[in-house]
Amino acid sequence: MPIRTNRGRTAVYRRLWGWPLRSPRHLVGTLVILAVVLTALGILLPKAIGKPGQTASGPGSSATATSRPGVAAPVTVTSTLPPRLTTQPPPSSAPPDxxxxxxxxxxxxxxxxxxxxxxxxxxxxxxxxxxxxxxxxxxxxxxxxxxxxxxxxxxxxxxxxxxxxxxxxxxxxxxxxxxxxxxxxxxxxxxxxxxxxx
The missing domain is CATH 3.10.450.540 (Nuclear Transport Factor 2; Chain: A,)
Incomplete structure (x- = not known):
């Protein structure tokens, strides 16, 4: 029966953490994968938890207020959509046939x-x-x-x-x-x- 020691686990961890530093190609690949993961998290997390500061200023318009570090007042972006017709015009009257x-x-x-x-x-x-x-x-x-x-x-x-x-x-x-x-x-x-x- 083999004896399992911490030395064996430590060696495995050392190999995993040391892999990006083994060559410049490994380092660049690790940085690219890390950038993709962080970008995906930055896109998906706000959608999952909802954007704070998003308000609607009325029917047909939407306003989003976001604050950035170093900016005193929030930046508000407003877009106005054209009104949507919900009723059809009545048919025109005609002489009886x-x-x-x-x-x-x-x-x-x-x-x-x-x-x-x-x-x-x-x-x-x-x-x-x-x-x-x-x-x-x-x-x-x-x-x-x-x-x-x-x-x-x-x-x-x-x-x-x-x-x-x-x-x-x-x-x-x-x-x-x-x-x-x-x-x-x-x-x-x-x-x-x-x-x-x-």
């Missing part, structure tokens, strides 16, 4: 057409030509036609609002008034939403 009004009336006519014995699939197939695919395949499938009190359209539709590519049209029925939202798509005007007013 009679094709869209016609589609709204035909949709409400098909919506109110549900005689006794009409299945949900039959009722939905009557609405399909006037409805967007998304609205037809999702929201309308949750409607039970037996719960609709209207049976026919009993007046002319009136445009409540009209913007480029979209309109809201009120259609009177013998039940509630129905407000229909129609949008212009590639196949033409289609219904994307409806609500009932008492």
């Amino acid at each position: 009679q094709d869209g009004v016609r589609v709204a009336k035909e949709w409400v006519t098909a919506w109110a057409n549900h005689p006794d014995g009409t299945t949900t699939e039959q009722w939905l197939s009557g609405l399909k030509p006037y409805t967007t695919d998304e609205f037809w395949s999702t929201d309308l499938r949750t409607v039970d036609p037996a719960n609709i009190t209207a049976t026919r359209v009993n007046g002319e539709p009136r445009v409540a609002s009209s913007v480029t590519g979209s309109m809201e049209v009120d259609v009177p029925t013998d039940g509630p008034k129905v407000r229909v939202t129609v949008v212009k798509t590639n196949p033409g005007w289609r219904v994307t939403k409806f609500t009932q007013a008492g």
Whole structure:
């Protein structure tokens, strides 16, 4: 069994500490590695613990105050950023399109057409030509036609609002008034939403 003495450890430590002084090339390599390690620590440590003296002077601007040795007053650097738009401009109003009004009336006519014995699939197939695919395949499938009190359209539709590519049209029925939202798509005007007013 080998005997371990302090002399052996001391020799190893002496070799490690003496390696940089063995030749000029070893010394330069050691100094370069030491400089890289110190630079990395100087960059990473302030990010890890946060920079002291950093303040924000308002929305859209940032100010950083840093003090240097030998300088009496802190140096403040301020940058102002342009304001960021958070809202889109409202769409421009447009005159009503009679094709869209016609589609709204035909949709409400098909919506109110549900005689006794009409299945949900039959009722939905009557609405399909006037409805967007998304609205037809999702929201309308949750409607039970037996719960609709209207049976026919009993007046002319009136445009409540009209913007480029979209309109809201009120259609009177013998039940509630129905407000229909129609949008212009590639196949033409289609219904994307409806609500009932008492």
